[in-house]
């Protein structure tokens with residue numbers, strides 16, 4: 183599998199998550215306040231909730247249902263009730279294109 187265009191940079195609004203699906207893999211894509219683009223798994227590990235419906239706060243995306251905030255860098259929840267991380271995908275910016283390969287996870291260590 184290769185990186186595919188997930189969306190355009192111009193589709194992103196700072197500090198707002200956008201849900202995309204590539205090859206059936208749901209992701210939440212976020213342009214943070216530093217201008218960096220992140221892509222994490224869109225399904226909260228506590229329940230079947232779309233994280234992209236939640237709130238961006240700094241470098242976290244908070245699930246609206248019960249408040250677990252997931253790091254956009256590591257995918258780890260920073261507070262309960264969620265305790266399992268979501269995957270973090272490698273993002274490549276090519277001009278105005280945001281490219282993501284759902285088979286390539288970002289090294290978060």
Ligand code: FES
Pocket residue numbers: 226227228229230231245246247248249250263264
């Ligand atoms: S469903 Fe996300 S914190 Fe409960």
